[in-house]
Amino acid sequence: MDNITELIERLSNDEDAVRKMAVFKLQSNIGDPSFAEAFIAQGGLGELKKLCLQSNGNTLAYALTSLGRLLELDKGWDAVDGNVVERVVELIVTHPLVNILRGAMSILVSIVSHPHSPSRSSTPASATHFGFRALRPAIAAHPRFLEMLVSRLSSADHALCANSLQLINSLMRDAISNEAETEWPRFIKRLQDLGVIKAVFVLMQSSALQDLAHPLLEFQALTKVLLKKWRDVNVDLDRKEHRIALKGLHLASAPDRSLTLTSVGTAVVETPNGSTDPVKKKHNPEKWRRLGFETESPAHEFSGVGFLGMMDLTDFVRKREDNFQKIILEQSVKPASKRCPVARGSIAVTELLYHLFEVDRYELDEAKTYQILESRTNFERAFRPLLLQWSRLHTAGLTAFFRLWKETDATLDDFDKVVELLRVLIIQVVGLAPRTKEVTEIEDELSRFDYPRLRELQMEKLEQAYESAWAPHLKQVRDELRQEAVEFVKEQRIRCLLGGEWFPVSPGVVVTAGGESHVGSGSHEGSSLLSKVRSASHSRHDTPNIPQVERVERTVWRFVKLSTNRRFLHYADFEHETVSKPGLDMLPNRIDLSTVSSVVSNVTPAPATPNPTSPSSPAGNTRPHSTTRITIHGYPPSQLNSPRPTSPPATADEIILLTLHPQTHSIASEWLDGLLMLLNQAPITAETQKLVGLITGYGLKIRLLNVRYDDFDTRQPEMPSREECGGEFFYELYV
Incomplete structure (x- = not known):
């Protein structure tokens, strides 16, 4: 206690050096609650307040820091009055020293935040000394206060940046919570006009993120609070600012102005002789639908996005009025079903961004914040600087909507499908963007993203979504579809064998x-x-x-074909390929498939060869020999006990029954896997596996999209008449 008494006496000493040393020691000890209580009990608060009001230099810096730490302990509020607030605001506006500015800002943060802490609700001080209202007289006396506060966000001193942003956050939170509906939007707009969004965006993308993490996360949360607050405000035509905004949309669309409406609901038309005649006011039956609204009640259509949605649309029109007029004019000459609904598209973009940034989740949980800051991965994901570029993202998203509408040749019935495409685009470009990506790059990607690639992403994300929700069911469906695909490919491969093929020998x-x-x-x-x-x-x-004996380097051709009953492989050798394929009666040699033990292949890629000439040309016999080989192993009939045994005897000797040299990879895949599948074995070539996977994938996507028969054109084609067909013809209707 004696030490505290002595310290308080030194605070009031006439010598500046003594006061400076005393307050320097005070700032180191005042953070201890027991020391703070003893200091206040012995009358030290008055001396500290006097130093804050009258001292300069380091003495003032130490005094401000001490008072700030005392207020953080929820003590010393009796020292806070209009004079202290005036002095601190003045210092922030006029003083250049960083250490003084830090202490001054910490005091204002405590003053502005005071009403929001439950533990401070019982303080005897008047509520008018706290919150944003406590700063109003001082700000009125120093109108550059907010400007200087925002400018401090560009300081090289990270601690000063953090204190400045913390004070801005406190002012925003207090204004949003306690100011009237007409007051807080003005204050927020004032901050935005001073460049607070740009300054914080730069800080969020900087390498100094760790030092500013807490105030930046709070500013991000407050941005969500603002967005939600604007969305929760219903568009009401009884409110003047809402009527003005809607009227601005209508006028910006360049409506027909041949009639100039008067204030009494009549119109004045200029006659040929120069006089004017009043006529009855005409109402355009598509006044709002021509702008892309679904009905003639635009206020109702903003119900899902509130005033936020109207702000986004009016902001787009204000920035791109010429483009907006051009779009409306282009759409007006199209059939109603083909017109791009500009207003509905704008509302959809607002909803997409609202859900992408999870605006409803804005509360800052301290425990979660510390957990985020401990993990570098979570740290990077926690900060969403693009949220601060809401207006530019909305404009870029709406422009992308126009592009997709045009590229897909959409109609009004396709609106939801185009919005779904846009959702995938925004998630891919905006949602997956790293923290340091510039907004100009985002805008460029949204305007140039390849449409076919976008469709692929849509299908991938759709499958992933269903996979996550219905994993067991999807696995069963996929297995069923794969089995169906295997059976389909098996039949296709066997049909290739039934058709027959030429192989060089x-x-x-x-x-x-x-x-x-x-x-x-x-x-x-x-x-x-x-x-x-x-x-x-x-x-x-x-x-x-x-x-x-004359050896002629000439290729002999072997034609191989599966019998109709699929039990025998017939073949014969010929000097030339023929245009018409030989029938089974021209293929005396045959292999009973029941005697086949295995089918193997070297599966080595065939070298590049010239295109084969016509089979009827003699030059066809000089076509290079293929290096791909399919070898059919089995048992000679003489070693088998019956004409078609179920299994060969253990003593039978395996021999080569037939060797084939396919000329292309496709033929090799068809015949190798066709023979294997004919013998109830699994296919092995990559081409067949790819085909099975492709069919399975498309089948799954079709089921996921729930494509129904009536989604397509169900009109049957006209049956051709017999008179219009010459010779033989075949007609089959596929449905």
């Missing part, structure tokens, strides 16, 4: 003997013939009657 050998020629086809028979001829030529090379 190893280079053939033409043997000439006594005027007869034989073609070696690469089969066992051809190989045997070639071996016999070669043996004969070696053993009797001096005999003139020995057959001459």
